[in-house]
Amino acid sequence: MTGVVGFWLTHERELATFVAEHVLLVAISTALAVAIGVPLAVFATRRPRLASPLMAAANIVQTIPSLAMFGFLLPVPLIGGIGSRAALTVLVLYGVLPIVRSTIVGITGIEASIRTAGVAMGMTSRELLRQIELPLALPSIVAGIRVAAVIGVGSATIAAAIGAGGLGQYIYRGLSMVDSTVILAGAIPAALLALIVDGSLLWLERRLIAGRRTGSGRTAIGVAASLTVLALLGSAVLAVRSPGAIVVGSKNFTEQLILGEMVAQVIERETGLPVRRRLNLGGTLICDRALLAGDIDVYVEYTGTALTAIFNRPAANDPAMVFGTVRDLYASSGRTLLAPLGYDNTFAILVRGAEARARGLRTIDDVARVAPEWRAGFGYEFMERPDGYPGLAKTYGLSFRTPPQVMDLTLSYRALATGQVDLIAGDATAGLIKGLDLVALEDNRRYFPPYDAVPVASASTLLRYPQMRKALEGLAGRISAADMRDMNYAADVQHENPADIARRFLDRAR
Amino acid sequence: MDDLSLMVGTGETLALVGASGAGKTTVLKLVNRLLLPHAGDVRVQGRDTREWDPIRLRRTVGYVIQEVGLFPHLTVADNIAVVPRLERWPDDRIAARVRELLELIGLAPETYASRWPDELSGGQRQRVGVARALAADPPVLLMDEPFGALDPITRRQLQQEFRRIQARLEKCVILVTHDMAEALALGDHIGVMKDGQLIWRGTPQEIVECPDSRVRALVDTVLSFPRPEARVRPG
Numbered sequence: 001m002t003g004v005v006g007f008w009l010t011h012e013r014e015l016a017t018f019v020a021e022h023v024l025l026v027a028i029s030t031a032l033a034v035a036i037g038v039p040l041a042v043f044a045t046r047r048p049r050l051a052s053p054l055m056a057a058a059n060i061v062q063t064i065p066s067l068a069m070f071g072f073l074l075p076v077p078l079i080g081g082i083g084s085r086a087a088l089t090v091l092v093l094y095g096v097l098p099i100v101r102s103t104i105v106g107i108t109g110i111e112a113s114i115r116t117a118g119v120a121m122g123m124t125s126r127e128l129l130r131q132i133e134l135p136l137a138l139p140s141i142v143a144g145i146r147v148a149a150v151i152g153v154g155s156a157t158i159a160a161a162i163g164a165g166g167l168g169q170y171i172y173r174g175l176s177m178v179d180s181t182v183i184l185a186g187a188i189p190a191a192l193l194a195l196i197v198d199g200s201l202l203w204l205e206r207r208l209i210a211g212r213r214t215g216s217g218r219t220a221i222g223v224a225a226s227l228t229v230l231a232l233l234g235s236a237v238l239a240v241r242s243p244g245a246i247v248v249g250s251k252n253f254t255e256q257l258i259l260g261e262m263v264a265q266v267i268e269r270e271t272g273l274p275v276r277r278r279l280n281l282g283g284t285l286i287c288d289r290a291l292l293a294g295d296i297d298v299y300v301e302y303t304g305t306a307l308t309a310i311f312n313r314p315a316a317n318d319p320a321m322v323f324g325t326v327r328d329l330y331a332s333s334g335r336t337l338l339a340p341l342g343y344d345n346t347f348a349i350l351v352r353g354a355e356a357r358a359r360g361l362r363t364i365d366d367v368a369r370v371a372p373e374w375r376a377g378f379g380y381e382f383m384e385r386p387d388g389y390p391g392l393a394k395t396y397g398l399s400f401r402t403p404p405q406v407m408d409l410t411l412s413y414r415a416l417a418t419g420q421v422d423l424i425a426g427d428a429t430a431g432l433i434k435g436l437d438l439v440a441l442e443d444n445r446r447y448f449p450p451y452d453a454v455p456v457a458s459a460s461t462l463l464r465y466p467q468m469r470k471a472l473e474g475l476a477g478r479i480s481a482a483d484m485r486d487m488n489y490a491a492d493v494q495h496e497n498p499a500d501i502a503r504r505f506l507d508r509a510r
Numbered sequence: 511m512d513d514l515s516l517m518v519g520t521g522e523t524l525a526l527v528g529a530s531g532a533g534k535t536t537v538l539k540l541v542n543r544l545l546l547p548h549a550g551d552v553r554v555q556g557r558d559t560r561e562w563d564p565i566r567l568r569r570t571v572g573y574v575i576q577e578v579g580l581f582p583h584l585t586v587a588d589n590i591a592v593v594p595r596l597e598r599w600p601d602d603r604i605a606a607r608v609r610e611l612l613e614l615i616g617l618a619p620e621t622y623a624s625r626w627p628d629e630l631s632g633g634q635r636q637r638v639g640v641a642r643a644l645a646a647d648p649p650v651l652l653m654d655e656p657f658g659a660l661d662p663i664t665r666r667q668l669q670q671e672f673r674r675i676q677a678r679l680e681k682c683v684i685l686v687t688h689d690m691a692e693a694l695a696l697g698d699h700i701g702v703m704k705d706g707q708l709i710w711r712g713t714p715q716e717i718v719e720c721p722d723s724r725v726r727a728l729v730d731t732v733l734s735f736p737r738p739e740a741r742v743r744p745g
Contacts, residue, residue, distance in 0.1 A: 111577075111579070113575060113576075113577035113578070113579035114579050114580075114581060114582070116544075116575055116579060117573075117575055117578075117579030117580075117581070118581075119544065119568070120542055120544060120568055120573040120575060121568060121569070121573070121592055121593050121596070121642075122564075122565045122566070122567070122568030122569035122593065122596060123565075123592075123596065124565055127596060131592075132581060135583045136581075136582070136583055
């Protein structure tokens with residue numbers, strides 16, 4: 001706990017920004033959900049036959065996991081892609097259902113005699129709605145808004161995966177660094193935010209119900225409205241980012257965060273252009289889409305990943321050939337592959353150091369002999385990719401005691417160190433290899449294709465800012481695998497800030 | 511419901527009496543066009559309800575509904591002011607009218623104007639319901655069991671007040687009740703309904719002598735327990 005407090009104190013400014021972004025995301029999405037949900041519900045009460053299909057549709061939307069929803073929205077123009085707009089779309093979709101439901105319940109729950117009285121007094125449908133139905137349904141509507149906002153606070157943490165900002169950034173950062181302090185640094189404020197939102201809207205709801213007697217309902221709404229406006233203004237001030245000319249992206253693991261920082265800082269240092277960071281994007285495809293859509297201008301990709309995962313070509317083993325193929329493929333879609341940074345982040349088959357020394361394991365061939373007694377754990381991606389597990393098993397004739405366990409890549413290091421599994425496929429540059437005393441076995445049959453780290457940038461941005469290309473070319477061949485492993489170690493094991501690590505490297509290399 | 515012919519003039523009160531389900535409320539709903547007749551016509555101020563703009567018609571016809579139906583989120587004053595507000599009266603005129611009506615129904619404005627419906631007794635709520643129906647001074651007033659669900663003493667008190675009010679206001683009133691005593695006490699004319707049909711109509715004097723056994727059954731319930739308040743209204 002003291003660790004978390006310490007983290008907050010050293011990241012005061014960043015924390016404030018993340019909280020502000022989170023509040024803005026939830027507030028704006030909830031407001032939009034109200035603007036859509038209430039009229040929709042009113043419409044449904046006017047045409048009861050439409051009410052149940054409407055509710056069914058809203059229910060189905062609610063069951064789609066948010067990460068999947070972000071996935072669906074990636075290729076959608078205007079409301080999709082990455083960034084806060086796509087996040088708002090998802091949060092609004094989630095928020096609409098509880099608001100529709102509670103509004104329908106609120107309106108249909110009004111005593112028939114009250115509605116009859118209104119109609120018989122000559123109220124038009126509109127007057128009835130504004131003077132009778134909505135005021136009487138208000139406590140119920142507020143209850144729905146409360147549910148929507150609390151769901152929003154939770155879902156917004158996931159929105160960090162598509163670069164929408166917010167407290168989820170700490171959670172993802174912590175997950176990729178296997179650092180529970182950083183996870184808690186994001187999770188605790190998110191939970192507090194949910195409690196505050198829940199508590200204050202519950203208070204408003206109660207005041208509204210009581211307000212019919214005491215007349216304080218209007219005051220309560222006034223208080224709530226002014227507090228909301230204050231929170232929004234404050235958040236807007238804090239969340240405003242410098243309008244970066246260049247947007248740097250990265251995937252959501254430690255090495256990528258460090259590389260993203262390094263690319264951003266190099267551009268800032270060498271060109272003086274304002275840079276915006278959109279780090280921690282949720283995976284290869286999201287980065288690729290973002291680059292294609294112009295949401296980001298540059299990020300670091302790995303040649304082997306680009307070849308197989310982005311362009312769906314068969315894996316190949318010759319580094320120069322792979323680089324050439326990928327460069328041409330990128331060029332034909334308006335993107336430029338720059339010069340390799342210098343190291344190859346290929347897969348590494350890892351075992352516990354003690355085990356390797358005791359049994360004299362050096363190569364993957366050595367392991368094939370003992371594998372039948374062992375359990376393996378692999379990331380989702382490794383199980384599926386063409387250059388992943390199936391080919392590996394075939395090349396080396398590997399078979400394990402049980403089918404490999406599928407687990408989160410970053411968690412698999414710990415699983416290996418603690419003996420839950422005996423072999424994993426990690427990254428050759430993982431800092432945890434050093435930190436957890438793991439050993440990378442030699443790929444003696446040269447199964448794994450090359451994964452040279454290379455910045456890939458939007459060709460039009462490079463044309464507009466030729467100085468940016470020059471700055472990035474300055475990094476060519478400068479980072480060795482050992483450098484990268486040390487930097488990852490500094491982040492994953494020593495819990496240093498990726499920005500500081502990148503800065504130190506650039507300072508030293510200057 | 512079929513075969514129904516009724517006419518009510520200004521300053522007259524027609525009391526429709528009958529068991530529940532006899533179609534009394536339906537008659538009221540035909541008048542303010544909450545329902546439209548399948549055949550025949552309903553005329554208000556000489557005009558077919560089908561030709562009336564329903565909103566205009568309903569603001570011309572005051573309606574006291576059986577369940578009272580006061581708006582729980584509005585004060586007594588605001589409940590009474592609903593139709594004048596819909597009609598966009600100026601505020602001072604509305605305030606004066608609310609005051610006048612509260613006095614008319616015997617609730618002191620200083621005490622009751624700012625009360626909430628759930629702070630009132632059943633009888634007070636019924637009175638506010640009547641005041642609300644009268645607010646924009648409609649020439650026609652429909653009252654559906656306006657004094658139902660009250661204890662006998664309050665009921666008698668309100669009936670007396672109604673007679674007093676009607677004597678002053680000279681409305682065209684249709685009053686629905688299942689209670690023959692109330693019909694005799696308040697109606698200038700009485701219509702007896704059974705199974706959707708009007709089986710008898712006439713003055714209170716005539717009904718006492720009516721030979722029809724179905725009507726007699728209703729009248730006897732009252733006459734066998736004579737009450738001074740249930741006397742036929744003089745004049």
